[in-house]
Amino acid sequence: MEAATAATAAMVWFRKGLRVHDNPALDAARRGAGRLYPVFVLDPLYLRPDPAAASPGSARAGVARVRFLLESLGDLDARLRRLGSRLLLLRARDDDVADAVCAALKDWNIDKLCFESDTEPYALARDKKVTDFAMASGIEVFAPVSHTLFVPAEIINKNGGRPPLTYQSFIAIAGEPPEPVLEEYSELPPVGDTGEYELLLVPTVEELGYGDISQEEIPPFRGGETEALRRMKESLQDKEWVAKFEKPKGDPSAFLKPATTVLSPYLKFGCLSSRYFYHCIQDVYRSVRKYTKPPVSLTGQLLWRDFFYTVSFGTPNFDQMKGNKICKQIPWSENEELFVAWRDGRTGYPWIDAIMIQLRKWGWMHHLARHSVACFLTRGDLFIHWEKGRDVFDRLLIDSDWAINNGNWLWLSCSSFFYQYHRIYSPVTFGKKYDPNGNYIRHFIPVLKDMPREYIYEPWTAPLSIQKKAKCIIGKDYPKPVVDHETASKECRKRMGEAYASSRLDSNPSKVKPSNLSRRKMSHGDQDASNSSVAKLLKTSRSE
Template identity: 85%
Template structure:
């Protein structure tokens, strides 16, 4: 055998599995294909400075794109993946990119003489550009590429093709087009092919959070959700053990103030990072349904929530500028106002509305909050009270949520701001009565805003209405220890409705901004996930204390 033939044979025997999302062993078609086709398998994760590089200008510790809660969850997920790979006789090879991840991957492909590259496909714009640079290099180098769809139930591109080249713009049309999702790849194996020679590469351990340069983290809250496939599977199994709960799950029903034991599965972060296969989760839910006499149906059922996820992935892939108002063909053009002062008050949990502030503080500390809590603060920022651009709120969620998913985050903000998908802008979440309905004693507020912990329950949602003597007894003077409301909700929401009406009228005069098969969407009464939007505020509104 000559040298060229030997080199070709060596390359064909080596496969690189590039982990990005999909941080798991179960139902991982990319890993499965590599182990079947190669004598040596290199499992690789590249630390991306885009998400990890410290940003001193950020409003809280972390990078420009990720707060420390999400970074912590990622690192925990990588540690768990490494442990699971070691149980299979392998390990995770952690590399650090100087600037561009694609450069690090291409260098490894060349230096390790890789013959096959396997990675889970990704539809986010940043990922598409990154992956194209790598696949172009692989094609020019004669490297085989296998990039299966496994982060979603369906292939979004196939759904768009089946729908005539356009994404379905309603949930119902999406479900009708999609059909049944494929089954997961669940073949068990006890060993992976060994890792080949890595030459002079510096193979890093998974870094500790404190090693990433985010400064003093001693005061940072450690969220109650630990990352990784092991925890994901455990949490899923525990959730599905209550078969009656699964069968009766209905998205409009849930307590957004429950924090000791959240009212949902809290599996969204594990789906975001791919620690849990969405296909495996979906089919496990179907197993429960088969054992139940009756069960709820999409869009409100538990399985229906996974279909919502795929809906947003599909629409985002097929919609230009999906993450912006301008140039987005399905987004209403609304002249949102600019107010840095009001935006910062919202972002930092200093609006003077305890329900809103407690939610934003939970977001900052935990990187997670209940979906109805997200609805409340999104509505307050945009069409409900402050009339500030949804893109600003989107950026805060994108950075702080541990389950921040590009398609879903943008889709939800488009929806909740009544910029697309849902158009009943007159239906507004009250920042007072909505939370009180679930938690009249205000335990959620007392937990996340300790300065209000001694405020009597009759004033906990409206502390500015408490007599001064009550505030003094509670050791919380409004305007000193806790801020006064930044707006009067009754007046602000009335103004928002008027402005939204004017913006909608202007959009109609300029032609419809929504194209495709969404003719019924403006009359629907469902918010995403089948959630009824609460009635407009009829509760007691801010009044000035004399």
């Protein structure tokens, strides 16, 4: 560790980036510091119990994600303690995280503040408040970008001030990401005097007051940097698997041993550095003769992540339909009864319901499972606004990420990026292709566990005698389908076609031809992309 001036006090403010490895903010804070204050502020916006929520947790986060965060904080504290430091856990002041940070900066006489830059709207407003206070107080501020491979603002600047709206154009601009910070520390500067501050222990989920959650299933994914690095190492040990990885070729019904790395939650919370992961994958590639390439490869998935971060950062109102220039304006239906049936896993379609129950219990499901339920809610069957589904995913997914979640919902609802609305996931045959026996359904919907294989995806077609033998009467023990898929999907296609036609007429009435409905004209100087090329990208999406 470098020689330090005893009077110099630095704060590293953790939010995401809950790790020690490849953490430029931590690295900068420790350099030249006589005292180091590693701080995390518990945010009531995400943690305060909400009795009115559809499932245990807060209004913004389900229990699974809260648990993952707390585990990650506990692991970070343990890793800091091994370096002679600790995590200083604070309460927000009057529900304001920024106020708590500003007060600590003043009370602890901090000379330098370091934190990882964040591009989400909520974070930008919070960070501006803290930065303005720090600079007005003569405190040095360093906020490096390390949550993504690239700096979104730099990509946008290279593209003439506009975000690239296709994966290909993004890749052409981005180049190779910078090297991670690989220096390992044997110790950190000691924690300075915190005065009268109440320093909290990392609470348990039970201590946060979410009511009786004793029956809540504990997800198989434990939070923290230690687990992230273990999972990454385990995944990369199988060099053949890494070399042949192709995102479309996963099994969405595999739950005991998921068909992906399941590193997305660790990337979301910054327990794992995307740059470090990227360069570790490159090390594997250098040791094999042949390997897959983006967009389907493992590195391709990290590039998809950065693509959505960049587009979201450069697109006003990215998280909504209205006022979003890259989003199709579609007159979605409002039907609370159908929406609740979808949210709660009570649509009567076992494949859809099992996925939503897995989401509710585990906070995670395979990317193709996400595709299925998103399509069903929006353009496939129910024609309900993608923002409604986005909010459910945002609350329940442990890997919920503002940029990627919104980007995926825009994509899967055919509101942006992908426009082949005629391609619809069947709520019956798609899952059956991967899991003909219905093991996935039997696990997450126990009432159907004795339903014969030939009826497991369509239990309403089973004769009453079969239903009785399986101890599951459709309409009583398990719901009847809320819609007829064949009829509903035809209606959805019709309404999507009308919305697209209306959108084109509104934007350029003199140039619209019926044949153009099957093509996407890319804005902001991007090249035209045919449906076939966009369809390939749909198969290779994006975040899980």
